[in-house]
Amino acid sequence: MEKTLIPTLLLLSNIALADGQEIYRSVCYSCHDYGINFAPKFGAKNQWTSRSSKDIEELVDFVVTGKGNMPPNAGSNLTEFEIREAVFYMIKSLK
Numbered sequence: 001m002e003k004t005l006i007p008t009l010l011l012l013s014n015i016a017l018a019d020g021q022e023i024y025r026s027v028c029y030s031c032h033d034y035g036i037n038f039a040p041k042f043g044a045k046n047q048w049t050s051r052s053s054k055d056i057e058e059l060v061d062f063v064v065t066g067k068g069n070m071p072p073n074a075g076s077n078l079t080e081f082e083i084r085e086a087v088f089y090m091i092k093s094l095k
């Protein structure tokens, strides 16, 4: 019991402290690094131009409610705050 509890607690505290890059690396990369299911690729400006011009809150909403092949909350249990951090990180990479 203790053997599994401690790594779980460490994992949870990592997620709570994670910044946008870490959140991206833990969840979003699995589709956005590779363009899975036509996900716009990380850092690929030409795939983001029509999207990145949107309001950041609108983009966060798409992730929370899901869009096309992206499941609600990106299929994760991230909070809206964490999703916003990850969206900021993705948009910043295009500048």
Ligand code: HEC
Residues within 6 Å of the ligand: 023, 024, 027, 028, 029, 030, 031, 032, 036, 037, 038, 039, 040, 051, 054, 059, 060, 062, 063, 067, 068, 069, 070, 071, 073, 074, 075, 076, 078, 083, 086, 087, 090
């Ligand atoms: C299961 C694969 C998958 C994962 C995981 C995923 N995405 Fe996506 N994402 C997609 C796909 C597919 C689209 C394109 C949706 C469309 O336009 O139909 C997309 C689109 C987006 C968009 C653009 C929305 C728009 O305006 O069209 C943003 C922003 C985004 N994802 C952020 C994230 C963030 C942040 C995460 C991690 C928390 C994440 N995604 C994880 C598949 C994924």
